[in-house]
Amino acid sequence: MxxxxxxxxxxxxxxxxxxxxxxxxxxxxxxxxxxxxxxxxxxxxMQYPEVQPTDLNERYRGVHRLTKFDDGSEKCVACFMCATACPAECIFIEAEERFDEHNEKRPKEFKIDLLECVFCGYCVEACPCDAIRMDTGIFSFTGSKREDFVLDKKALMANERAKDLE
CATH class of the missing domain: 1.20.5 (Single alpha-helices involved in coiled-coils or other helix-helix interfaces)
Incomplete structure (x- = not known):
């Protein structure tokens, strides 16, 4: 050759x-x-941040949220599928036993580090019970220290679906 x-x-x-x-x-x-x-x-x-974008559709990936049952408890069963699928390894879950009619276990702790997250949406796709979503419409997230960007279970459940995406 x-x-x-x-x-x-x-x-x-x-x-x-x-x-x-x-x-x-x-x-x-x-x-x-x-x-x-x-x-x-x-x-x-666009004069951002004074003028916010209005062209967001339902496929837009914003900040995460945890969905809830009608009684206000989380739908998450702590199966670790989202944490396993996450390429950035920014989801941290600690499971505990659940004593209600919904599931066998739930997350005692559920944290997402937004500074490490790449907003790929793999966690949403991997979730078997549709417990995590990225449809909040929140795309501008600010904080003064690193801890402000680590969302715990309480903060994730407080996030709501964006009204204009419904």
Whole structure:
């Protein structure tokens, strides 16, 4: 089998200077700048956070929530399917026995670290009892310290489905 020699480009003095490539990039940038400056009313810029997006559909993945039964107890059965499916490993569950008519166990602790979460939705797909959802419509989540971004069971159950997504 013969060895194929691949020629390397960029050995000339002109290519080593990078000036032609920089000039080509600046030409493209200025072309877009002039086009946008001449038609400023057609710019699609949103003044976030003063103006919130209105084009969210039902498939949008916002902050998580835990669904509840009619009596207010959580639907989660602490099966760890969501934590197993999570590629970021940001879901932490501790199970306990349940003494009501719904299920055999429930989460004693259920925490999601939003700083580690990649909002992929695998936890929602993996849940066999539809206990976790990402339909809150909350996409702008702020906090002053790291602990503010770790949502526990109480906070997750307090999150409601976005009214405009229903």
């Amino acid at each position: 013969a060895i194929k020699v691949v020629p390397r480009y960029g050995k000339s003095f002109k290519d080593k200077l990078y000036l032609p490539a920089i000039a080509g990039g600046m030409k493209t940038t200025f072309k877009h700048f002039i086009k946008n400056l001449s038609d400023i009313d057609n710019l699609k810029t």
